[in-house]
Amino acid sequence: MNDKKKISMAVIRRLPKYHRYLQELLDKGVMRISSKELSKIIGFTASQIRQDLNNFGGFGQQGYGYNVQELFLGIQEILALKQTYKTVIIGAGNMGQALANYPWNQTSGFEIQALFDINPKLVGLTIHGLHIYDIETLSDYIQENQINVAFICTPKERAQEIADILSKTSIQGIWNFSPIDLDGLDDIVVENVHLSDSLFVLSYLLNEDADEESERR
Ligand code: NAI
Numbered sequence: 001m002n003d004k005k006k007i008s009m010a011v012i013r014r015l016p017k018y019h020r021y022l023q024e025l026l027d028k029g030v031m032r033i034s035s036k037e038l039s040k041i042i043g044f045t046a047s048q049i050r051q052d053l054n055n056f057g058g059f060g061q062q063g064y065g066y067n068v069q070e071l072f073l074g075i076q077e078i079l080a081l082k083q084t085y086k087t088v089i090i091g092a093g094n095m096g097q098a099l100a101n102y103p104w105n106q107t108s109g110f111e112i113q114a115l116f117d118i119n120p121k122l123v124g125l126t127i128h129g130l131h132i133y134d135i136e137t138l139s140d141y142i143q144e145n146q147i148n149v150a151f152i153c154t155p156k157e158r159a160q161e162i163a164d165i166l167s168k169t170s171i172q173g174i175w176n177f178s179p180i181d182l183d184g185l186d187d188i189v190v191e192n193v194h195l196s197d198s199l200f201v202l203s204y205l206l207n208e209d210a211d212e213e214s215e216r217r
Contacts, residue, residue: 022072034065084109091153092117142169
């Protein structure tokens with residue numbers, strides 16, 4: 001979608017939350033919602049919601065609110081969730097196996113095809129119906145199977161060398177779980193995941209001064 005380029009990343013980062021709550025509304029059979037009602041359940045202000053959704057235009061009508069189905073499908077399209085991405089997981093340890101076990105393709109187009117590891121004890125095994133291949137075969141596998149995306153789940157010391165291999169393939173995107181910033185991936189989009197960022201915020205909230213907390217809320 002050409003429109004995608006014009007939408008700020010701040011808005012894009014809020015869209016998955018809209019998508020999640022709209023899915024819930026659809027599951028409950030809610031067909032229409034005002035920005036005020038949406039604000040109550042989502043936690044963004046009504047004006048923020050109107051501003052965010054105005055970016056795409058045509059979803060809301062004065063006095064009617066939003067058509068939940070239309071909005072859901074619109075956001076799904078903007079996030080390209082219907083597009084298929086053939087995906088591999090690199091590093092078949094705790095994180096890699098946990099990711100392999102999750103049905104990502106039920107809510108998005110990421111279809112896990114295989115895992116790769118360096119450990120001979122893991123190579124050759126099948127977990128959750130997916131084969132674990134030797135990391136040595138990664139480039140060939142990507143080329144032969146037209147893989148679009150890689151999830152990196154190796155120890156941080158190994159992640160850059162994996163990125164170097166991927167940079168020479170046709171991979172388009174990386175979901176990086178290793179806690180380092182990867183270099184040399186100019187033509188590949190990278191999304192870093194840091195669960196600990198969220199955990200540290202929880203730690204802060206658990207220790208927040210009671211007065212400050214009531215002020216903030
Ligand atoms: P793990 O040790 O269980 O698994 C790592 C796997 O990578 C092992 O099976 C190992 O054999 C494999 N490996 C090592 N070198 C390799 C190479 N060159 N090529 C292919 N495979 C290779 O570790 P765990 O717990 O699964 O963590 C994986 C990564 O995820 C670590 O970098 C860790 O710091 C990170 N992590 C990230 C989190 C986040 O929020 N982003 C949360 C927890 C872990």
